[in-house]
Amino acid sequence: MKPDVKHMKWWGWGEEGVFFNYLNKPAFAPFVKKALNIDLRPRKIDTIAFDPATVAESEVPGALLEALVAATDADQVTTDAHERVVHGHGSSVTELLHVSRGDYGRLPEVVVYPRTDAEVAAVLAAAVEQDAVVVPYGGGTNIARSLQLDPAERRPIVSLDTGLLAGLYELDEEAGLARVGGGMQGPALEEALNDRGWTLGHMPDSFTHSTVGGWAATRSSGMQSDKYGDIADIVRGMTVVRPSGTVSLKPVPSESTGPSLREMFIGSEGRLGVITELWVQVHRLPAERTVVAYMYPEWKTAVAAIRQISDEEIPTTFVRISDGNETGFSLATQKAATTVKKKVEAAGQKGLWALMRKRGWDTDQMCISYVCFEGSAEDVARRRKAVDKIAKTHGALVLGTGPGALYDQKKFDTPYLRDFLLEQDVMGDVSETAAPWSKLNGIHRAVYAAAEKAYQQLGRKGWVMCHLSHSYHVGACLYFTFAFKVGDNPDAEYALLKTSIQQAFVDNGGTLSHHHGVGMEHAPWMEQVVSAEGVAIMRSLFDATDPGRNLNPGKIIDPAISLFDALD
Amino acid sequence: MKPDVKHMKWWGWGEEGVFFNYLNKPAFAPFVKKALNIDLRPRKIDTIAFDPATVAESEVPGALLEALVAATDADQVTTDAHERVVHGHGSSVTELLHVSRGDYGRLPEVVVYPRTDAEVAAVLAAAVEQDAVVVPYGGGTNIARSLQLDPAERRPIVSLDTGLLAGLYELDEEAGLARVGGGMQGPALEEALNDRGWTLGHMPDSFTHSTVGGWAATRSSGMQSDKYGDIADIVRGMTVVRPSGTVSLKPVPSESTGPSLREMFIGSEGRLGVITELWVQVHRLPAERTVVAYMYPEWKTAVAAIRQISDEEIPTTFVRISDGNETGFSLATQKAATTVKKKVEAAGQKGLWALMRKRGWDTDQMCISYVCFEGSAEDVARRRKAVDKIAKTHGALVLGTGPGALYDQKKFDTPYLRDFLLEQDVMGDVSETAAPWSKLNGIHRAVYAAAEKAYQQLGRKGWVMCHLSHSYHVGACLYFTFAFKVGDNPDAEYALLKTSIQQAFVDNGGTLSHHHGVGMEHAPWMEQVVSAEGVAIMRSLFDATDPGRNLNPGKIIDPAISLFDALD
Known part of the structure; x- marks a missing residue:
C-alpha cells in the first residue's frame, strides 16, 4: 500500500497535466530563435508513462x-x-x-x-x-x-x-508562532494558516511542492524574504531526530547559548539527522497587498534605486529587478491579446515603448522592477509613494499595479519552462549568489563574460539573464538563468556553464548560493567560500556526529560526485 | 614593557575614579532601607591599591x-x-x-x-x-x-x-560594511565610524569597555538591537584563527552554505579559536534621534502595548519597559533638584503623581517605558505619533522627551552601582532571558516567586526588579536585577538566588540567557535548553576540533565550576 503523499511527476517538475505553452505567446518563438538560434517545435510529450x-x-x-x-x-x-x-x-x-x-x-x-x-x-x-x-x-x-x-x-x-510528518499542530496567536510537521508542503500550510488569518510568507519558487523541513534542511529563502525573513529567521525552534537521540530546541526570539545548534541544523541537508517538527514565526495576513511595477532605463541605475530603498529603510515585502535580458524574456512570454481590454493594454504598451525610445532609452537595456508593499492601506500608500519617488529620481517610469498583479499570479510557473525546454533539447538552469551592494555590478559583468566565454568554447549561441531579489542592509541576491541547446555531451556542456558561472561568483565577492543549498552541485566551492579550515571543521562535525556515515553522506563537503569530473 | 591597552580596574568595574554616588540622590538611602532593610554607609573606598x-x-x-x-x-x-x-x-x-x-x-x-x-x-x-x-x-x-x-x-x-588587534581597517560605504579588529573597544569604534558619518549601533551595557571580538564570542546583543540587530545579525564575515589553520568568511548579506560556521563561531567563547577580525554591518548616522518616555499603569498593559508596536511593525531603535519595582528604583536614583529648572521639573513630577493617584493608579505598579526613534525628522515624527497612540490606548501617560534624554545619557552607568553595593556587603546581579510574547508574563511572575522563596530561605529581605527590552516579532528579552545583603556564605547565597531565577526561566518557556553568554555560569542549564543530545553534538564539535582541550575548556558545556556546587 502506498501512503497518501503527493509527489511531483517522476520525470519532471510539478503536476501532471501542467505545462508551459508557447503557442499563445506570439513573441516567444522569435525570441528563442534570436537567443539560442533554434526553431521551437510544438510540445509533444504530455506525460511519460512509467514502465516498472x-x-x-x-x-x-x-x-x-x-x-x-x-x-x-x-x-x-x-x-x-x-x-x-x-x-x-x-x-x-x-x-x-x-x-x-x-x-x-x-x-x-x-x-x-x-x-x-x-x-x-x-x-x-x-x-x-x-x-x-x-x-x-x-x-x-x-x-x-x-x-x-x-x-x-x-x-x-x-x-x-x-x-x-505533516500538519499545523499548534498556533500561538499571542506570540505569532506555529508548530508544524517537517513534511508539510507549502500550499497546505499556507491554507491552514490563512484560514485562521495568518501567513508564513515563505514563498520560494518551489513553494507549491516543497516542505517546511526541506526549507530548513537546505537553508531556503523565499521571494518575500525582505519582510518575512530567510528560513533561518523564520524557524525559531525545531525537533531533530538523530540515531543517538533527539534534539528539541524551544522557540525563542533570540538567545545566547553558545554556538547555534539551530543554525547547524539549518542547511544540514540530512547530515545531522531528520528535521521532524518546526516552530516557525507567522504574521497576520496584511490588510493590503500591492505589487507595483517600474521600468528603469538600465541595470546600474535600477540597482542604485533598490539600494536606496534599503538605505532609507522603507519596509517592502519584496523588491526585484530583471536586467535587460530578463526583461526581454518577460516581454516575450506575454500572452497574445485576445480580449478588448488586453488589446487596449497592448496598444498602451506600444505607446510606452515609443515614449521610451523618444527619451533615448535602449529598450534592450531597460529593466523591469517589481516592489511589493503590505500593511494597512495607509502604510501601503505611504511606502509606495516613497518608492515611486526614489524610482523617478533614478529615471524610472512607474508602470503601476497592472503588470505587478500579473507577475504575482505567475510567480510559481517558471520551473515548468525547464521541462518544456528539455523536450526541445535545451538545458535551462539557474545559479544564484548573494554579495554586498558594492560587488553586485562586478559579479553581473563577470557572469555574463564567463557565460559568453563558455558558449564560445561550446561553439554555439547561449543565453543568460539575471534578476536581483532578496534585499538586505548590506547587499542582495543575484539570480542568473542560463540556457543552451545541448550537443553530444550534455553533462560536460552543463558542467562547463555552471562551473564558469559559480567561479565568477566566488572570484568576485559572491557566495556559492544564496538559497539553493550546497548538495553535491556547489560542494566543490566550499573551500573557496569558507576556507579549507572551515571545511575541516564541518568534516569534524559530520564525522564525530555520524561516525558510520549513515546520514546522507557525500553532500555539502567532500561530494560523492563533483561537477568538475563531468568536464571534458 | 606593558602594551598600551586600556583595562578596567583590577578590582571592579570601569575606570578608576568613576563611582556611583548616592549622596546627591535623596530618595536612594530610604529606598534601600525599604528594599533590603539596611542602612547605607557613605562610600569609603576610592580605589584598592594593588599589592604584587x-x-x-x-x-x-x-x-x-x-x-x-x-x-x-x-x-x-x-x-x-x-x-x-x-x-x-x-x-x-x-x-x-x-x-x-x-x-x-x-x-x-x-x-x-x-x-x-x-x-x-x-x-x-x-x-x-x-x-x-x-x-x-x-x-x-x-x-x-x-x-x-x-x-x-x-x-x-x-x-x-x-x-x-584593534582598528577600523576598511569601510565599504557602498555596502555599509566595516572591517574591524577583534580587540577594538566600543567607544573607539563608534568614534572612528561617527567621524565618517556612520554608526555600528551596538550598545550593550558593557559598551564602554567591551570589544567587537568579545561581543561576537559571547553572542552579545545591544540595547538598540530592535534597529541594529543582535551581534549575530551585525557580523557578516569574520576571521577566526585556530591552531590548525585560519577560517576566513567573506562578508555576505545571507547565504546557503550548509550548517553556518559563522553561527558556530558566534557564541563560541574561545572554544573554537580566536576571532581576530570581523566584517560588521554599519548604518549611516540618523538625521534625528529621540527617546520618548511613557508611564503605564501596570506591567501587563505595558507589555501588551509593546507587543502591539511590534505587531504593527513600527520601526523603533529600542523599546524598554521597567516593571513597578524597577520604576521605583529609577525614581529613587533621581538627583536632588539643585537648579531652578530642576526644581520646576520636580514640582511638575509631584503634580503628575497626584494626577496618577487621582486616576486610581497604584504608583507602586506603574511602569516607565522608553522608546527610541531614529530616521528623518518626518520618520521620527510619524513613528512617535503611532507609538503615542498605542500607548494612550493602553492607558499610558506620555511623559515626553525630557526623561528619555536623561535615560539615554545614563545608560552605561548601571554597572558602577554593583561595586558600590559590594562595598556595602550587598550582592547585586542580573539574570536575563528571552521568550515568546505568550510566555513573558508567566516568567515574570515565576521569577518573582522564585526570588521571594529564595530570600525566605535565606531569612532576609531581598530585592528583585525587571525590564523588558529587545523586541522581536515573536517575543522579547526580560532582564531581572536582584540584590541582597550577603551573610556568612556569599557564594552559596548567590548561587541560591541565581539558580532559582535561572530555573524559573527554563521551567516557564524562557532560554538561559538572551545576550550574556553561557560561560560556566549558565552551563548547568544547557541540557534543559538544547537537550542532552544537543549538548552531545556540541561536545563532539569541541572534542573533534580541539582534541587537546587547549582552547578555553570547561566553558559553555561541562563547566569546570558549577553554581550547584556552591549551594549549601
Whole structure:
C-alpha cells in the first residue's frame, strides 16, 4: 500500500497535466530563435508513462526490510519501482535530463514513511544497526543535487519520506508562532494558516511542492524574504531526530547559548539527522497587498534605486529587478491579446515603448522592477509613494499595479519552462549568489563574460539573464538563468556553464548560493567560500556526529560526485 | 614593557575614579532601607591599591615563555602580577567579590598581546605544542564566568589579550560594511565610524569597555538591537584563527552554505579559536534621534502595548519597559533638584503623581517605558505619533522627551552601582532571558516567586526588579536585577538566588540567557535548553576540533565550576 503523499511527476517538475505553452505567446518563438538560434517545435510529450520493467528489482536486505517494518508498519515501507524512482532524485536539470530519458542513476532500495518522531528514531536506529544510508526526502524539489544518490554507494539506501510528518499542530496567536510537521508542503500550510488569518510568507519558487523541513534542511529563502525573513529567521525552534537521540530546541526570539545548534541544523541537508517538527514565526495576513511595477532605463541605475530603498529603510515585502535580458524574456512570454481590454493594454504598451525610445532609452537595456508593499492601506500608500519617488529620481517610469498583479499570479510557473525546454533539447538552469551592494555590478559583468566565454568554447549561441531579489542592509541576491541547446555531451556542456558561472561568483565577492543549498552541485566551492579550515571543521562535525556515515553522506563537503569530473 | 591597552580596574568595574554616588540622590538611602532593610554607609573606598606581594610568582615553563616570545616579541609577553590578576577574571559579581577581597582564584601564568593574525596563529601553535591552555581576553567585561579560570587546571594558562588587534581597517560605504579588529573597544569604534558619518549601533551595557571580538564570542546583543540587530545579525564575515589553520568568511548579506560556521563561531567563547577580525554591518548616522518616555499603569498593559508596536511593525531603535519595582528604583536614583529648572521639573513630577493617584493608579505598579526613534525628522515624527497612540490606548501617560534624554545619557552607568553595593556587603546581579510574547508574563511572575522563596530561605529581605527590552516579532528579552545583603556564605547565597531565577526561566518557556553568554555560569542549564543530545553534538564539535582541550575548556558545556556546587 502506498501512503497518501503527493509527489511531483517522476520525470519532471510539478503536476501532471501542467505545462508551459508557447503557442499563445506570439513573441516567444522569435525570441528563442534570436537567443539560442533554434526553431521551437510544438510540445509533444504530455506525460511519460512509467514502465516498472525498466527498474531492476530492489536488493534490499531482508533484515533491513524487517527492521524498517518493525520500526513503522507494513504499509509505510515500500520497494515499489515507481516509488524508488521518484525518491531517487531531486529536481536539478541534470537529474531530470537523465531520469526523463530512462537513466535513473542509483536508486534507493527502499522507501519508508514514518508517522511520528518515535518512528523516525526507530528507522534511524535500524539503518545504523544494519549499516544502511538514510536520505531524508521532502518535496523532491531540490536543485543542488542534495537528493541525488551516490552511484558508488554499496550499502543499501533508505529514502525517508517525511510526507506523513505533516500538519499545523499548534498556533500561538499571542506570540505569532506555529508548530508544524517537517513534511508539510507549502500550499497546505499556507491554507491552514490563512484560514485562521495568518501567513508564513515563505514563498520560494518551489513553494507549491516543497516542505517546511526541506526549507530548513537546505537553508531556503523565499521571494518575500525582505519582510518575512530567510528560513533561518523564520524557524525559531525545531525537533531533530538523530540515531543517538533527539534534539528539541524551544522557540525563542533570540538567545545566547553558545554556538547555534539551530543554525547547524539549518542547511544540514540530512547530515545531522531528520528535521521532524518546526516552530516557525507567522504574521497576520496584511490588510493590503500591492505589487507595483517600474521600468528603469538600465541595470546600474535600477540597482542604485533598490539600494536606496534599503538605505532609507522603507519596509517592502519584496523588491526585484530583471536586467535587460530578463526583461526581454518577460516581454516575450506575454500572452497574445485576445480580449478588448488586453488589446487596449497592448496598444498602451506600444505607446510606452515609443515614449521610451523618444527619451533615448535602449529598450534592450531597460529593466523591469517589481516592489511589493503590505500593511494597512495607509502604510501601503505611504511606502509606495516613497518608492515611486526614489524610482523617478533614478529615471524610472512607474508602470503601476497592472503588470505587478500579473507577475504575482505567475510567480510559481517558471520551473515548468525547464521541462518544456528539455523536450526541445535545451538545458535551462539557474545559479544564484548573494554579495554586498558594492560587488553586485562586478559579479553581473563577470557572469555574463564567463557565460559568453563558455558558449564560445561550446561553439554555439547561449543565453543568460539575471534578476536581483532578496534585499538586505548590506547587499542582495543575484539570480542568473542560463540556457543552451545541448550537443553530444550534455553533462560536460552543463558542467562547463555552471562551473564558469559559480567561479565568477566566488572570484568576485559572491557566495556559492544564496538559497539553493550546497548538495553535491556547489560542494566543490566550499573551500573557496569558507576556507579549507572551515571545511575541516564541518568534516569534524559530520564525522564525530555520524561516525558510520549513515546520514546522507557525500553532500555539502567532500561530494560523492563533483561537477568538475563531468568536464571534458 | 606593558602594551598600551586600556583595562578596567583590577578590582571592579570601569575606570578608576568613576563611582556611583548616592549622596546627591535623596530618595536612594530610604529606598534601600525599604528594599533590603539596611542602612547605607557613605562610600569609603576610592580605589584598592594593588599589592604584587599578594600574588605568587608565575610558574610559567621557560620553554613556553620562549615560544610565546618567539611567536610575538618580548614586549608583548608578560608575567607581571598586576597583568595576571587583571586577566584572571571577568566581571561577574562573584568574581569581583573575591578579587576585591584579595582572593584572586586561578591566575594565568602569562599574558600575551599578539599584533597580527600570524602572531595569533603562532601563539596558538606554541600553546598546543607546549600543552598550555589559551583563554582569549577582550575587555574583561563578561559576567557569565567565561573568563574565570579552572582552579583544577594543572597545565599552564595563557591569557591571549586581543587589545593590539584593534582598528577600523576598511569601510565599504557602498555596502555599509566595516572591517574591524577583534580587540577594538566600543567607544573607539563608534568614534572612528561617527567621524565618517556612520554608526555600528551596538550598545550593550558593557559598551564602554567591551570589544567587537568579545561581543561576537559571547553572542552579545545591544540595547538598540530592535534597529541594529543582535551581534549575530551585525557580523557578516569574520576571521577566526585556530591552531590548525585560519577560517576566513567573506562578508555576505545571507547565504546557503550548509550548517553556518559563522553561527558556530558566534557564541563560541574561545572554544573554537580566536576571532581576530570581523566584517560588521554599519548604518549611516540618523538625521534625528529621540527617546520618548511613557508611564503605564501596570506591567501587563505595558507589555501588551509593546507587543502591539511590534505587531504593527513600527520601526523603533529600542523599546524598554521597567516593571513597578524597577520604576521605583529609577525614581529613587533621581538627583536632588539643585537648579531652578530642576526644581520646576520636580514640582511638575509631584503634580503628575497626584494626577496618577487621582486616576486610581497604584504608583507602586506603574511602569516607565522608553522608546527610541531614529530616521528623518518626518520618520521620527510619524513613528512617535503611532507609538503615542498605542500607548494612550493602553492607558499610558506620555511623559515626553525630557526623561528619555536623561535615560539615554545614563545608560552605561548601571554597572558602577554593583561595586558600590559590594562595598556595602550587598550582592547585586542580573539574570536575563528571552521568550515568546505568550510566555513573558508567566516568567515574570515565576521569577518573582522564585526570588521571594529564595530570600525566605535565606531569612532576609531581598530585592528583585525587571525590564523588558529587545523586541522581536515573536517575543522579547526580560532582564531581572536582584540584590541582597550577603551573610556568612556569599557564594552559596548567590548561587541560591541565581539558580532559582535561572530555573524559573527554563521551567516557564524562557532560554538561559538572551545576550550574556553561557560561560560556566549558565552551563548547568544547557541540557534543559538544547537537550542532552544537543549538548552531545556540541561536545563532539569541541572534542573533534580541539582534541587537546587547549582552547578555553570547561566553558559553555561541562563547566569546570558549577553554581550547584556552591549551594549549601
